Amino acid sequence: MTVLNPLVKPLEELLEKPDNIKKIGIDVDGVVANLNDKLLELANEMYFFQNSDYTKKLKKELKASDIITFDYTECTPLNNEDMREIFKVLEAEKALLELKPLQDAQKVINHLHKFFDIYFITSRAKYYTNAEEQTFEWFDKNKIIYNKNNFFFDNKKAELSKKLGISKFIEDRAETALSLAENDIDVLLLDYQWNNHEDQKIVKEVNKHPKIKRIYNTPIAYWPNLEKELII
Template structure:
């Protein structure tokens, strides 16, 4: 039997990591008491009620530490390890390239298998998804997910408080955890289907 192999693009922050892992750091630094349910916008500066300049200064000082200590979604490592022999797994993040070492160390620490890592320093992931010929992309930021879907790539949108109540295109599907990712990919494998045909 032929193996149906997919090329999968995977975001890191809030897709592979727990989505609100930075809240303890920002709450302490800015003297806030925000909770996950308060995060109704992807833009952290807007959520925190601070300027972009204030957030950038905070991130430049603390970003590496925050990424190093970010908790992973607990089911992700074993599921990705199961997928790796069959599928191509590429991690595509908007993180700045100067976070490459801490990101690689974090992936290795959690035994995350990979075919490649790309730190774009930008939210525009369409070009990289096209270059890699991704069949599927897993993402939490709605604007990214929609742009990627509009380019013809199937997208799984990882549910977060800030991406709800959004229009879903036929080749987009909202999922809540990596078990659901596994189920979708298993169905695509068995039936050689795209998302809109599931």
């Protein structure tokens, strides 16, 4: 006979919260799932290494340090059409399922469910027709707790967050962080080169905005730091 651990609550109970609990929004790519490593891998496979299906566009192999803007077309020789080809592969091969979760994301998010009403909001549907299918499958595979009613595939994050009553948002894109902050939502911005490179004008605005706080990937990782920021 299986003896159930009485300390482990069923999911339904875990997701039931009083109405006054704080609502937080969490972005997916760059925050929960590591999309950038996959983008780099595909960009190199398709446009740097010998590949009969695509024209070589890159003179050198792209590295994480080359990605100094959120949009690859602004910081690499790739154009919109090349990027669309990459997104097509991610869609057709369901390659989003292969993304690695960020370190400790699963552990911390599942713990945060006890304290907050968590909403996931992602722009994925803008890029992939099978965004929902791939995303839910990925969350299930990686055992990250979510509630489908609190999951939105929407790129108007500030507008939606205000409507939902979200007061804090975890994000990695500078433009989105700024629009959330301008709508009076506190932002925890995961610090990456693409949102913190001095060549970008928006970085100055982000850095001086009182509602945006940077979260770093040291000494351990982003998610243990987020946990401290949110509940300790």
